[in-house]
Amino acid sequence: MFLHPWAIGLGVLAIGLPVAVHWLTKARPVRMPLSTLKFVRQSLKQRQARHRLRDFLVLALRTAAVALVALAIARPRFGEQPLVSDATSGAAARVVVLDVSQSMAAMDGGVARMERARSAAQNYLRYKPGLRANLVFAGATPSAVFERLSQNFDVLRDELSKAEVQGDRLDINQAIERAAELLAPYAEGSSQRLELVVVSDFQRSNWARADFSILPERTNIQLESATAGQTPVNLGILDAQVRSFGAAGGDGELEVVVGNYSETPRPVTVEVTIADAAFQLKGTCPPGTRTTLTQVIRLPSAGWQIGEARLLGVEDALAADNTRGLATEVRRAPTYALISREARNRRPSAGYFLEKALEPLAGTRFDPADLDRTELGLADLLVIDHPGKIEDEDIGYLGGLLRRGRGMLYVASEPIDATNLQLLVDKLGGGLQMPVQFTPPSQATARSGLFLASYRAGDVPFRVFGESVKSMTEPLRFGGGLTSRRIENSLDDDLLATYSDGTACLVLTSSDAGKLAVLNADLARSNLPTSAAFVPLLDQLVQRLLEGRDMRVRATPGEPLVVRLPSAATVVEELTIKTPAGQTGEEDEVGELTTDTGGVVWRWTSPEQPGVYRVVRGDETVFALPVAADAEESSLESLAPDVLTERLSGGRASHFRAVGSADPEQDTLWTWLLVACAVCMVGEVATLIAFKS
Amino acid sequence: MTPATASPYLDLRALAPLAQLRFTTRRRIDGAYSGRHRSRQQGGAGEFVDFREYTGGEDLRRLDWKVFARTGKAFVRLHQDETNLLCTLALDGSGSMGFGGFDGQASKLEYMQYLSTALTHLITQGQDQVGVAVLGEDLGEYCPPSSAATNVAVMQEAIAKLQPQPSTVMAESLRRLFERSKNRGVLMLLSDFLMDDVEDVFAALRLYRQRGWEVVVLHLVHPDEERLPMGAAFRFEGMEDDAVIACTPADIRTEYQKHFAEHMSVVRRLALADGCDYRLASTAVPYLQVLQGFLMERAG
Numbered sequence: 002m003f004l005h006p007w008a009i010g011l012g013v014l015a016i017g018l019p020v021a022v023h024w025l026t027k028a029r030p031v032r033m034p035l036s037t038l039k040f041v042r043q044s045l046k047q048r049q050a051r052h053r054l055r056d057f058l059v060l061a062l063r064t065a066a067v068a069l070v071a072l073a074i075a076r077p078r079f080g081e082q083p084l085v086s087d088a089t090s091g092a093a094a095r096v097v098v099l100d101v102s103q104s105m106a107a108m109d110g111g112v113a114r115m116e117r118a119r120s121a122a123q124n125y126l127r128y129k130p131g132l133r134a135n136l137v138f139a140g141a142t143p144s145a146v147f148e149r150l151s152q153n154f155d156v157l158r159d160e161l162s163k164a165e166v167q168g169d170r171l172d173i174n175q176a177i178e179r180a181a182e183l184l185a186p187y188a189e190g191s192s193q194r195l196e197l198v199v200v201s202d203f204q205r206s207n208w209a210r211a212d213f214s215i216l217p218e219r220t221n222i223q224l225e226s227a228t229a230g231q232t233p234v235n236l237g238i239l240d241a242q243v244r245s246f247g248a249a250g251g252d253g254e255l256e257v258v259v260g261n262y263s264e265t266p267r268p269v270t271v272e273v274t275i276a277d278a279a280f281q282l283k284g285t286c287p288p289g290t291r292t293t294l295t296q297v298i299r300l301p302s303a304g305w306q307i308g309e310a311r312l313l314g315v316e317d318a319l320a321a322d323n324t325r326g327l328a329t330e331v332r333r334a335p336t337y338a339l340i341s342r343e344a345r346n347r348r349p350s351a352g353y354f355l356e357k358a359l360e361p362l363a364g365t366r367f368d369p370a371d372l373d374r375t376e377l378g379l380a381d382l383l384v385i386d387h388p389g390k391i392e393d394e395d396i397g398y399l400g401g402l403l404r405r406g407r408g409m410l411y412v413a414s415e416p417i418d419a420t421n422l423q424l425l426v427d428k429l430g431g432g433l434q435m436p437v438q439f440t441p442p443s444q445a446t447a448r449s450g451l452f453l454a455s456y457r458a459g460d461v462p463f464r465v466f467g468e469s470v471k472s473m474t475e476p477l478r479f480g481g482g483l484t485s486r487r488i489e490n491s492l493d494d495d496l497l498a499t500y501s502d503g504t505a506c507l508v509l510t511s512s513d514a515g516k517l518a519v520l521n522a523d524l525a526r527s528n529l530p531t532s533a534a535f536v537p538l539l540d541q542l543v544q545r546l547l548e549g550r551d552m553r554v555r556a557t558p559g560e561p562l563v564v565r566l567p568s569a570a571t572v573v574e575e576l577t578i579k580t581p582a583g584q585t586g587e588e589d590e591v592g593e594l595t596t597d598t599g600g601v602v603w604r605w606t607s608p609e610q611p612g613v614y615r616v617v618r619g620d621e622t623v624f625a626l627p628v629a630a631d632a633e634e635s636s637l638e639s640l641a642p643d644v645l646t647e648r649l650s651g652g653r654a655s656h657f658r659a660v661g662s663a664d665p666e667q668d669t670l671w672t673w674l675l676v677a678c679a680v681c682m683v684g685e686v687a688t689l690i691a692f693k694s
Numbered sequence: 695m696t697p698a699t700a701s702p703y704l705d706l707r708a709l710a711p712l713a714q715l716r717f718t719t720r721r722r723i724d725g726a727y728s729g730r731h732r733s734r735q736q737g738g739a740g741e742f743v744d745f746r747e748y749t750g751g752e753d754l755r756r757l758d759w760k761v762f763a764r765t766g767k768a769f770v771r772l773h774q775d776e777t778n779l780l781c782t783l784a785l786d787g788s789g790s791m792g793f794g795g796f797d798g799q800a801s802k803l804e805y806m807q808y809l810s811t812a813l814t815h816l817i818t819q820g821q822d823q824v825g826v827a828v829l830g831e832d833l834g835e836y837c838p839p840s841s842a843a844t845n846v847a848v849m850q851e852a853i854a855k856l857q858p859q860p861s862t863v864m865a866e867s868l869r870r871l872f873e874r875s876k877n878r879g880v881l882m883l884l885s886d887f888l889m890d891d892v893e894d895v896f897a898a899l900r901l902y903r904q905r906g907w908e909v910v911v912l913h914l915v916h917p918d919e920e921r922l923p924m925g926a927a928f929r930f931e932g933m934e935d936d937a938v939i940a941c942t943p944a945d946i947r948t949e950y951q952k953h954f955a956e957h958m959s960v961v962r963r964l965a966l967a968d969g970c971d972y973r974l975a976s977t978a979v980p981y982l983q984v985l986q987g988f989l990m991e992r993a994g
Contacts (some may be wrong), residue, residue: 028927030940033796033929034793036791037888037954038931041922041930041939043953044952045939047949048945052945
């Protein structure tokens with residue numbers, strides 16, 4: 002309540018001062034006999050009431066002036082008092098959490114939020130007897146200066162002064178958890194106060210899910226806002242990518258998402274550079290929304306293309322989100338690999354039908370017994386038909402290709418295919434969730450003359466027939482294949498069609514980046530290849546399977562990254578990682594490349610600087626990774642203080658204070674008290690003059 | 695006439711310039727002996743005034759036989775009798791008369807002593823009789839009018855011994871004096887009129903007026919009474935009681951002056967209303983000057 006409470010006692014004593022002054026300065030009366038005493042008495046009686054009022058006013062004003070001076074010295078602080086302050090004495094365990102996410106780089110009220118936050122945090126990192134503290138930098142992953150609370154405030158302040166804004170998204174719950182770990186040793190059996198100070202911009206997108214309930218119950222939470230009060234205007238590029246419809250030389254769609262976090266519509270111009278080409282996208286962004294700007298472009302030559310999207314003519318609060326790197330792989334025309342043990346020239350055969358249906362694509366037939374992995378790795382689509390028994394090692398390799406984005410069409414026609422599929426499921430582990438389990442049909446089961454009992458008419462591939470889907474599918478009869486049974490808790494959506502005997506006809510599921518389709522039929526024993534539905538059905542299916550080859554991986558600063566590189570990257574020793582500046586990155590700077598059963602994996606604990614990182618083999622880029630801040634960081638709107646202190650505090654005592662206006666506003670009363678004191682003194686003089694006149 | 699005792703307040707050398715001035719009155723008065731003042735009586739001696747028809751029983755010696763012879767009607771000659779003046783000096787002996795100002799100047803009492811002593815001398819010099827009455831809590835010292843040097847000396851001695859009395863009841867004293875006065879004459883009241891019962895005093899004076907006395911009111915004022923002293927604070931002590939008032943004169947200066955002026959006005963108004971001859975005498979003015987002006991004014 003008061004910064005110097007002792008001044009109150011002093012003031013009480015000082016209030017007697019006017020009386021003492023009055024007494025001390027009172028003139029000693031001169032004894033004087035007077036014959037006209039009755040006139041003096043009459044005069045006094047007449048003026049007594051007036052003088053009494055004057056004396057009362059003068060004494061009241063004088064006393065008030067002294068009391069006001071005492072109050073001003075006491076420095077009263079009005080309003081709700083902070084829960085954590087230097088005014089409280091005694092032992093305390095304090096953790097200061099400093100938000101270093103990208104939004105803290107925003108200029109707010111002419112000052113960077115980070116600088117305001119740094120100043121506020123410094124107030125809580127001053128030495129005081131019995132105080133132990135630690136400083137936690139909160140980003141995507143929190144990091145504390147010390148492993149436990151310390152009294153080394155010099156180091157804490159030094160680290161604070163060196164703190165910089167990261168491009169991270171704030172994961173506040175991880176930071177709170179880290180603070181709880183630091184406070185935990187002092188929570189039980191100790192009389193120390195537990196204090197958590199959070200200095201942040203309390204960005205709505207990050208703080209909406211904050212939960213302080215993990216903290217010890219008697220923790221006092223002081224929330225210090227680094228904002229200037231009003232939400233600053235910001236525009237940002239939230240996403241930039243190229244969607245390719247075809248191969249090199251074909252058309253692609255350039256797509257840029259712009260967020261307008263202001264209250265007025267804003268015309269925006271985005272300049273996108275890809276390789277040597279530059280494009281400009283223009284549009285108007287409505288307030289408070291995300292707008293997607295698109296433009297069809299001619300795809301350049303095949304290979305990884307790296308570029309940048311940049312907002313032109315924009316001066317807003319956060320400059321970091323006005324540019325964003327992008328990387329896209331322009332592929333050559335897709336190819337397929339048919340793995341079949343059937344003779345190439347055998348007609349009619351399932352392989353023959355498949356080759357004919359896939360004819361627009363270039364393809365290569367492989368003998369399962371002699372798989373050339375290098376060639377196989379270049380294919381975009383794997384078609385497996387009558388493969389016989391596939392070796393475990395080959396199954397593992399094929400599974401790796403599937404996980405890395407290859408499409409796989411498995412035509413299950415023989416009982417051995419059940420074994421192959423089960424082996425594939427086993428190799429991929431939890432990465433592949435099949436809706437059914439295929440098993441070899443029993444000897445007594447005659448799988449022929451099967452027709453489609455149910456199918457998903459609105460999904461790929463049946464939706465290509467539109468309203469005539471029934472007339473197209475009714476004549477179809479299937480033979481061969483495997484029996485199947487549903488796997489509990491599997492996805493219904495992955496089962497596209499079932500036969501009249503209840504077994505699965507067509508299954509389409511995903512495994513990491515790749516897609517797997519299982520057609521449960523022997524094409525040679527079915528009329529499907531000879532029907533008009535075969536080519537469109539297969540084409541739709543292949544298109545869906547090829548979608549997985551576009552590896553759109555993005556990384557966010559501060560968040561761990563594990564990405565499986567495309568199959569073109571095979572030997573780790575040949576690969577190096579280039580930073581956005583084009584330099585070869587060290588391991589602690591850009592992560593490391595390792596090999597596992599599925600191929601080459603890029604592991605990066607904590608991406609830092611935004612930009613496009615490349616994995617190169619010689620001069621060839623085999624993979625490119627854009628690292629950019631989370632789009633949520635562009636919205637600078639803060640959460641309402643009452644939400645923080647009431648809904649999210651988890652029952653802990655909490656207090657919110659705006660850094661920019663806290664101390665001056667809370668501690669300005671003393672100046673007004675001095676002004677009031679001056680007014681009292683002037684009033685006293687005026688009273689004397691008035692009564693004298 | 696030479697005084698038998700020399701009063702410290704009698705300065706004959708100072709009074710010498712006033713020796714030709716006489717205490718006179720325009721009214722007709724009763725006197726004990728013949729003198730130079732017009733008497734209420736109109737007899738056969740003195741200055742002829744008028745004729746009046748003779749009525750039976752009148753002294754035939756006053757009949758104007760020549761007129762009777764010429765006209766055949768009897769007329770009596772009227773002559774204005776002249777008599778001496780009986781002047782009683784009523785002196786205020788209240789405590790307030792002891793006020794001598796803030797700087798220890800001469801008090802009003804002292805001033806009055808000089809003035810009254812001079813008057814006794816001058817009146818008796820004019821063959822008139824003078825008496826002295828000291829008004830205190832009761833009628834104190836009273837010397838009936840006389841022109842005898844011995845009596846005058848007693849009077850002057852009584853004046854010289856006059857001391858301010860803590861309490862006075864002037865109205866009652868005047869009534870007592872009235873009762874003890876046998877002849878009508880002139881009553882000269884010397885007072886500061888700083889009593890609480892001013893109207894009662896003038897009520898007592900009205901007795902004199904109704905009986906035909908000429909009443910002269912000599913209002914004595916000390917200049918320091920007209921305004922309060924300059925200074926931060928004073929502890930004023932009453933001169934007729936034990937009252938004490940501590941105050942800052944600056945706070946009440948204006949009101950005090952208003953009250954004092956009102957008091958002066960009241961005394962003057964009451965005096966004039968009762969037909970008294972009112973004269974203000976400030977102690978700042980030398981008593982001889984006051985006396986000269988007073989006598990000259992009365993002499994016309």
